[in-house]
Amino acid sequence: MKKPTLKLLMMTSLLAGAYAPIALATKQCEPFEKQVSVDGGATWSDADDLASAPTAAAGADIEYRFVLNNCDPSKICYDTRISDPVLGLPETLVGDGVIEPNSQVIVTSLNEGFEKLFQPNFCTKEFIENIATEKTRLDGSPEEEFSDPAFVKCDEPPKARLGDRVWEDLNGNGRQDDGEPGIPGVPVDLFSPGDDGICDSGDANENLVDNTNSNGDGFYFFENLDAGDYCVKFPDPAVALNCPVDQDASYTIKEAGGATADDDSNANPNGSSDVVGLPAGGEDLSIDAGLFCSVSLGDTLWNDSNRDGVQDNLNQTGG
Numbered sequence: 300m301k302k303p304t305l306k307l308l309m310m311t312s313l314l315a316g317a318y319a320p321i322a323l324a325t326k327q328c329e330p331f332e333k334q335v336s337v338d339g340g341a342t343w344s345d346a347d348d349l350a351s352a353p354t355a356a357a358g359a360d361i362e363y364r365f366v367l368n369n370c371d372p373s374k375i376c377y378d379t380r381i382s383d384p385v386l387g388l389p390e391t392l393v394g395d396g397v398i399e400p401n402s403q404v405i406v407t408s409l410n411e412g413f414e415k416l417f418q419p420n421f422c423t424k425e426f427i428e429n430i431a432t433e434k435t436r437l438d439g440s441p442e443e444e445f446s447d448p449a450f451v452k453c454d455e456p457p458k459a460r461l462g463d464r465v466w467e468d469l470n471g472n473g474r475q476d477d478g479e480p481g482i483p484g485v486p487v488d489l490f491s492p493g494d495d496g497i498c499d500s501g502d503a504n505e506n507l508v509d510n511t512n513s514n515g516d517g518f519y520f521f522e523n524l525d526a527g528d529y530c531v532k533f534p535d536p537a538v539a540l541n542c543p544v545d546q547d548a549s550y551t552i553k554e555a556g557g558a559t560a561d562d563d564s565n566a567n568p569n570g571s572s573d574v575v576g577l578p579a580g581g582e583d584l585s586i587d588a589g590l591f592c593s594v595s596l597g598d599t600l601w602n603d604s605n606r607d608g609v610q611d612n613l614n615q616t617g618g
Contacts, residue, residue: 313492318333320522323403327420328368328370328398329366329368330367330368330369330370330433330435330443330445331366331367331368331431331433331445331446331447331545332365332366332368332447333345333364333365333383333431333447333448333449334346334363334364334365334366334449335352335353335361335362335363335449335450335451335611336353336361336362336363336364337353337354337355337359337361337362337422337451339360339362340362340407340437340442342495343364343594344449345449345551346448346449346450346451347447347448347450348448348450349426349428349448349450349452351450352426352449352450352452353452354451354453354454355451355452355453355454356422356453356454357419357422357423357453357455357456357457358420358421358423358456358579359420359422359453359577360417360418360421360424360468361418361419361421361427361451362408362416362417362418363383363386363408363417363418363431363449364405364406364407364408364416365381365393365405365406365413365416365431365433365476366403366404366405367379367381367393367398367403367405367406367433367435367473368398368402368403369398369399369400369401369402369403369437370401371400371401371437372400372401373393373400373401373441373492374400374437374438375399375435375437375438376396376397376398376435376436376438376450377396377397377398377399377434377435377436377437377438378392378396378434378435378436378442379392379393379394379396379398379433379434380392380393380396380433380434380435381393381406381413381431381432381433381434382432382434383429383430383431383432384429385414385427385429385430385541386415386416386418386427386429388413388415388416388431390434391412391413392412392564393406393410394400394410396435398435401600402432403449411538414533421451422451422453423453423456424453425452425453425455426450426451426452426453427450427451427453428444428448428449428450429448429449430447430448430449431447431448431449432444432445432446433445433447434448447587449603456525456526456579456580457460457579457580458522458523458524458579458580459524459525459526459577459578459579459580459581459582460520460521460522460523460581460582460583460584461489461520461521461524461529461531461575461577461582461584461586462518462519462520462521462583462584462586463518463561463584463585463586463587464481464513464516464517464518464519464534464587464588465481465482465485465487465513465517465519465534465539465587465588465590466479466480466481466482466517466587466588466590467479467481467482467540467562467589467590467591468551468553468583468589468590468591469591470591471551471552471591471593472551472552472555472618473553473554473555473556473563473564473589474551474552474555474556474562474563475562475563475587475589476588480517480518480591481513481514481515481516481517481518482513482534482539482540483513483514483515483516483517484512484513484515485512485513485514485534485538485539485575486510486511486512486534487510487511487512487519487531487532487533487534488507488509488510488531488532489506489507489508489509489510489511489521489524489531489532490506490507490529490530490532491506491508491528491529491530492528492529492530492574492594493506493568495588496528496574498530498567498569498572498573498574498576499569499571506562508521508524508529509521509524520584524577525586526577526578526579526581527576527577528574528576528577529574529575529576530572530573530574530575531565531570531571531575531586531588532570532571532572533550533566533570533571533572533588533590534570534588534590535548535570536548536549536550536590536591539590540591540592542592543592546592546593547592547593548587548590548591548592548593549590549591549593550564550566550567550570550588550590551564551566551589551590552569552589552616553565553566553567554581561584561585561587562587563587564587564588564589565585565586565587565588566587566588566589570588572586572588610612
């Protein structure tokens with residue numbers, strides 16, 4: 300289709316979910332335009348390049364629409380279809396595929412088959428570019444194809460934060476009681492759970508995101524994190540604690556205060572927390588680990604035949 304200058308013939312309203320042809324005003328006729336809105340449809344931009352692209356907040360909803368013009372004053376367009384791979388829109392017929400001479404049709408997410416023109420939480424990277432393609436056939440002419448891009452710039456998402464405390468659980472009850480000390484200077488690793496979504500300390504090095512050491516009070520922090528899923532790997536109790544020779548070092552009871560308590564331990568027996576999901580700008584300062592020295596009980600059970608409370612014969616068999 301050529302781009303003639305056309306005069307206004309008539310104007311009709313666009314009904315929600317319906318295709319209402321609008322006669323073209325006097326202007327240079329563009330057969331196909333893709334437009335974008337970052338304010339809920341209040342304003343629309345052609346945004347054919349990054350310089351003219353509107354800017355949206357990180358995680359914002361983005362809405363698109365297509366403006367189709369039959370620039371011919373006397374011939375009908377048939378079999379009009381649109382595709383947009385980035386939006387997940389396969390080649391889709393626009394209504395019955397017909398655009399009357401000298402008319403305009405606007406396609407929105409309210410039209411059947413074009414629901415994907417509304418993209419929730421779409422602004423997730425620095426900028427988004429996608430190109431839509433229209434195919435149509437002017438009466439008596441071969442099929443024509445038109446493409447048009449639309450750019451959107453996205454604000455950088457706010458960073459997230461994760462952390463809290465490694466402490467010595469002196470009484471082994473799984474809670475941070477008054478007077479129980481933090482453990483300073485011990486390593487804490489942050490890693491991603493991997494494709495299986497499981498916090499497994501065995502692959503911590505493969506998915507390591509960051510590492511730090513606890514401060515003088517046992518607190519640790521990971522800053523400037525992107526939104527995502529994370530696992531915290533706590534230090535080996537045997538290394539972090541200087542237990543007496545007759546005591547074993549171990550992690551304390553997990554979630555002794557319940558799943559929502561923030562003063563208990565979150566370490567599994569393998570030393571990793573469960574998966575912690577952080578949204579953009581989110582903060583979780585409740586991931587703790589309690590370590591303690593457990594007393595090892597046990598010795599010899601013997602038959603004290605003379606009832607003097609003393610193992611008189613160290614070679615006697617225990618009972």
